[in-house]
Amino acid sequence: NNRTFTMIKPDATQKGHTGGIIDMIIKAGFTIKAMKWTKLTKEQAGAFYEVHKERPFYGELVNFMSSGPIVAAVLEKENAVADFRKLIGATDPAKADEGTIRKLFAASVGENAVHGSDSDENAAIEGSFFFSGLELF
Numbered sequence: 844n845n846r847t848f849t850m851i852k853p854d855a856t857q858k859g860h861t862g863g864i865i866d867m868i869i870k871a872g873f874t875i876k877a878m879k880w881t882k883l884t885k886e887q888a889g890a891f892y893e894v895h896k897e898r899p900f901y902g903e904l905v906n907f908m909s910s911g912p913i914v915a916a917v918l919e920k921e922n923a924v925a926d927f928r929k930l931i932g933a934t935d936p937a938k939a940d941e942g943t944i945r946k947l948f949a950a951s952v953g954e955n956a957v958h959g960s961d962s963d964e965n966a967a968i969e970g971s972f973f974f975s976g977l978e979l980f
């Protein structure tokens with residue numbers, strides 16, 4: 844499929860990396876279909892990350908993701924989900940390849956600058972969490 848969903852996380856927006864990250868996304872060949880600057884409540888962050896609710900870091904993740912502004916976006920490109928995960932690099936920036944967004948902008952496994960959907964199905968679910976069909980261009 845050809846779409847994925849991303850968030851620029853609060854660590855990156857607060858350090859002023861929003862523009863640099865969007866620039867890398869566009870230069871990698873992704874088209875922006877929808878984008879918004881917003882801030883999640885704890886309840887919204889908890890709902891978005893519900894799949895991780897049994898993981899030991901869930902509380903930390905929800906606190907972090909509601910700690911500051913985020914940028915949510917739907918992106919289009921052939922092979923979008925896999926190509927975007929390649930562009931952002933490993934979850935832990937210490938293990939991320941050179942030139943990836945997380946290698947360049949992330950500080951730790953928790954505060955890792957960006958989210959990228961892990962499947963076509965989740966990309967559609969996550970995109971719908973933030974955007975209606977009328978907001979996709």
Ligand code: GTP
Pocket residue numbers: 895900903904933934952953954955957958959960961
């Ligand atoms: P996303 O694109 O954000 O979903 O990251 P991912 O798919 O590379 O990782 P995963 O879905 O396994 O984990 C979701 C998010 O939980 C990560 O991006 C981190 O922000 C956070 N996370 C994962 N592992 C840890 C951890 O060990 N400690 C903390 N504090 N946060 C973690």
Ligand code: MG
Pocket residue numbers: 959960961
């Ligand atoms: Mg994930």
